[in-house]
Amino acid sequence: MEKRTFILLCSGILLAAILGLLLMAAPDQSGSAAQPLPRFQPGIWDQPVIRPPYNSSAGLFDYPFMYQYELNASTGFASAYKKYYRPTYILAPGTNATIVMNVTSYSRQTIRIYVVAIDNLPAYGFGYVQPGPLVLRPGKSRLLSVQVYALPDASLPDDPSLVEEGDRQLACGPWLEAEGWQIGQGFYLKPTP
Numbered sequence: 001m002e003k004r005t006f007i008l009l010c011s012g013i014l015l016a017a018i019l020g021l022l023l024m025a026a027p028d029q030s031g032s033a034a035q036p037l038p039r040f041q042p043g044i045w046d047q048p049v050i051r052p053p054y055n056s057s058a059g060l061f062d063y064p065f066m067y068q069y070e071l072n073a074s075t076g077f078a079s080a081y082k083k084y085y086r087p088t089y090i091l092a093p094g095t096n097a098t099i100v101m102n103v104t105s106y107s108r109q110t111i112r113i114y115v116v117a118i119d120n121l122p123a124y125g126f127g128y129v130q131p132g133p134l135v136l137r138p139g140k141s142r143l144l145s146v147q148v149y150a151l152p153d154a155s156l157p158d159d160p161s162l163v164e165e166g167d168r169q170l171a172c173g174p175w176l177e178a179e180g181w182q183i184g185q186g187f188y189l190k191p192t193p
């Protein structure tokens with residue numbers, strides 16, 4: 001009798017596990033399609049945002065490069081500091097400055113890295129000069145400089161989703177690309193009063 005009880009118990013557990021897997025894999029029948037995220041969300045920039053190549057079978061951690069901000073190497077700002085994970089660059093109207101990023105290759109071949117966009121720049125009198133490509137050999141690191149500027153009439157936008165109200169600063173996000181991968185990391189740009 002004990003053998004039969006044991007077999008029934010094991011069969012019940014196996015049946016419950018299979019049913020659970022089938023329910024988890026079932027498509028959503030609610031009829032509500034997921035809405036795409038807006039192009040820019042300041043809250044997501046606390047860590048790098050990684051976009052793999054379209055239709056890629058690569059894993060999320062197969063990205064060919066990564067970068068980080070070099071606050072001490074950046075020049076032309078009234079000041080630059082890091083709060084939590086994101087740097088803040090304070091820029092006086094009518095001035096030019098340089099943001100420096102340390103880019104490291106994780107690829108097995110030489111790659112060309114481009115700055116393809118900086119979300120929220122140019123806008124409101126702030127802008128940047130598109131740098132040329134950065135060529136990196138496997139396993140190497142180099143500095144990439146991006147020139148930013150503030151026109152004399154630069155101001156923060158009226159859209160509250162783009163500005164952190166407590167500090168009155170513009171949330172920006174540069175996108176670097178190589179081998180179809182795009183990686184973005186946020187910073188704040190704050191005009192001097």
